[in-house]
Amino acid sequence: MQVVTGDEMRQVDRCAIEEIGMKEEVLMENAGRAAAQEVERLYTHLDQKKIAVLVGKGNNGGDGFVIARTLLEKGRDVDVWLLAEEEQWKGAALYHKHLFESCGFEGYRWKSAETLLEKNYDLFIDSMLGTGITGELRSPYKESAACLNEAAGDIISIDIPSGVPTGEEEVPKSAVQADITITLQSPKCSAYLFPARAHYGEIKVVDIGLPNAAWKSINVSRKVWTKSDVQKTLPERKVSANKGDHGKGLLVGGSLQMPGALSMSASACIYSGAGLLTTALPSSILSIVSNNVPETMFLLLPEKDGGIAGELIGKDFSFENYDAVAAGPGLGREKGTKNLVRKLISEVETPLLLDADALYYLPELAQEMKRRQEPLILSPHPGEMGRLTGLSASEVNKRRFEISRHYAQEYGCYLILKGPYTIVTTPQGGQYINQTGNEALARGGTGDILTGIALGMLLQNESISSSLCNAVYAHGLTSDLAVQQKYTSTSMASSDLIHHLPLAFRTIVSSL
CATH class of the missing domain: 3.40.50.10260 (YjeF N-terminal domain)
Structure with missing residues (x-):
């Protein structure tokens, strides 16, 4: 539409x-x-x-x-x-x-x-x-x-x-x-x-x-992404498939101050159909995350003051074995974060999704972004988008279509501008509007869950725009179902959304 x-x-x-x-x-x-x-x-x-x-x-x-x-x-x-x-x-x-x-x-x-x-x-x-x-x-x-x-x-x-x-x-x-x-x-x-x-x-x-x-x-492509669109593009799982067929993903993030963000993101990725997930994190939070998400493998990264020390990551650290990489949940804004993000932008040769604190230093890495040839995906909320563009959050919200299109085209990236009626913009300027979701998503941690869902979708679908639109749709539908069936938009924790992800996917595929 x-x-x-x-x-x-x-x-x-x-x-x-x-x-x-x-x-x-x-x-x-x-x-x-x-x-x-x-x-x-x-x-x-x-x-x-x-x-x-x-x-x-x-x-x-x-x-x-x-x-x-x-x-x-x-x-x-x-x-x-x-x-x-x-x-x-x-x-x-x-x-x-x-x-x-x-x-x-x-x-x-x-x-x-x-x-x-x-x-x-x-x-x-x-x-x-x-x-x-x-x-x-x-x-x-x-x-x-x-x-x-x-x-x-x-x-x-x-x-x-x-x-x-x-x-x-x-x-x-x-x-x-x-x-x-x-x-x-x-x-x-x-x-x-x-x-x-x-x-x-x-x-x-x-x-x-x-x-x-x-x-x-x-000459404008601006459409509403509907349930029918999700059903047409959601990847099918074959009876003969193995775990490798559903993608190998890497999720980078976490810190001693925010281990829960990474846990929720990893769990959401698993529930979204990822075949194999490796979670890269500081060793100090390994026991916390592994207890919450036993399905993921782990990669311990150099640590400083409870966060990932990006400047200490050696050349032997490789991204070659992964079909897509996401970074940001719980990462923190220490100086090492900038080095880590620069390394990810420069070396990851598969789709790379940056969210949360991984977005913080991007204004200082503009040239690295423009030089990148492989797909780059950013998922800011209006405040983060404001930092990326030098505008206030209120200015971003007034011109969500224009600002997101201009930025995506300038940097050649996919952009998920979160908020009511989240907009997914392609590097060519095409835009897709999501209608699922409610005010229950206006709380800390829900963005980390979206990152996990999006990574899970990217691992299973060749079309990046469809993967992102489907992730945003499923994320919003999950909150709609949670409020309809059990919670209120006020009395609910972000982690409650994860338990409704299976129901959201069942709701999507049930009418196929």
């Missing part, structure tokens, strides 16, 4: 109309009817609802005329409120206004919020403003949006809540706060960014019949 900005969506529409030859009036009819059908599906007793459709001057308003006409033709109790003057409707929107009126229906001119509120509507359909609006709302849309936000009835926005931008722009205070948004054809980028996401409410996507050929008009 493609995710777009407003400009990109208009380009696709333009291609469908001007190059392919689809009538704009037909496209708008499709959109309005699809939205009306979704409204009927959402409200099984719609005949008992008193409905107000607020119609603006643009194409979003044209959709509103079709929705209102469709519902009125079925005998629904619908009032249409017009927020524009006659001369402001043009093109397909004007056509559908005339069609609405030719069918014997008429709308009320917007007067005031009081006039609307005194009607006591059960349901408001926001068809005022669409994807072409930026900045604070102006009259009469500012007053009508405020009226909707104060009203007792449910609000359904069409395509996008009025006033909310489609991309990474600032969200105006006057924007509509919808309970449900019926998105036409493709979700908009802002549906996966906060604070804009909070304005959408529940999101429903409807197909409006855009030809597949129209999507070739935009």
Whole structure:
């Protein structure tokens, strides 16, 4: 499912109309009817609802005329409120206004919020403003949006809540706060960014019949990664397979202060299907980790002050026997960490995943990163991404799509920008958005678990992007299942997620 900005969506529409030859009036009819059908599906007793459709001057308003006409033709109790003057409707929107009126229906001119509120509507359909609006709302849309936000009835926005931008722009205070948004054809980028996401409410996507050929008009790859995608790309285990067929991985990390991070990461890797795992760590935490994860082999590294002494690792230390390497969980930020990370970037000739403290010194190793030829994967949270880019975490969160794409392309790496709706970006700039997960993941240790899952996936799949997307999906699904079946998002430990990993994978494959 493609995710777009407003400009990109208009380009696709333009291609469908001007190059392919689809009538704009037909496209708008499709959109309005699809939205009306979704409204009927959402409200099984719609005949008992008193409905107000607020119609603006643009194409979003044209959709509103079709929705209102469709519902009125079925005998629904619908009032249409017009927020524009006659001369402001043009093109397909004007056509559908005339069609609405030719069918014997008429709308009320917007007067005031009081006039609307005194009607006591059960349901408001926001068809005022669409994807072409930026900045604070102006009259009469500012007053009508405020009226909707104060009203007792449910609000359904069409395509996008009025006033909310489609991309990474600032969200105006006057924007509509919808309970449900019926998105036409493709979700908009802002549906996966906060604070804009909070304005959408529940999101429903409807197909409006855009030809597949129209999507070739935009040179952007930004998609939602779904359960179906996971099922298509999850590696199958053959009856005749042996442990070597499922990959040999190396996990580097741990310190005397943070042995648990490495333990959780190693365990998650094992539960994600790794054939053989070697865990490289300081000798002082060997007994702790081995007691927690007996399935892994161990490689003892030189130690200083409870952490790995990267500067003391000799040339005889080889990475040749591993199909993928991950480093970072519990590593610490001692000076030896920088030497270790430099060695990993320079010498690992298989996919290398860096997370947590392994990311800390990357701003000082930029040239080593750019010289690296083999796949490099980084998995920062917004704070770590801020350090990598010289921005604040809040700035990163405002422009998650742009910043992650620019960084991945500049350094030729895969980037997992963690957070609500984690984004996986490829070195070519392709982006995949994850929808699983919940606020239970906002605690220490969950990132280490993701590192383990991702390493386990990398060992079994030739496609790096699919491996990372599947890991992020399974990680989020695990937290969803944990909260649904046993825990709450508040009362839960990160290690509880690991015990739900088998259930997550079973949930994925059960419907194959």
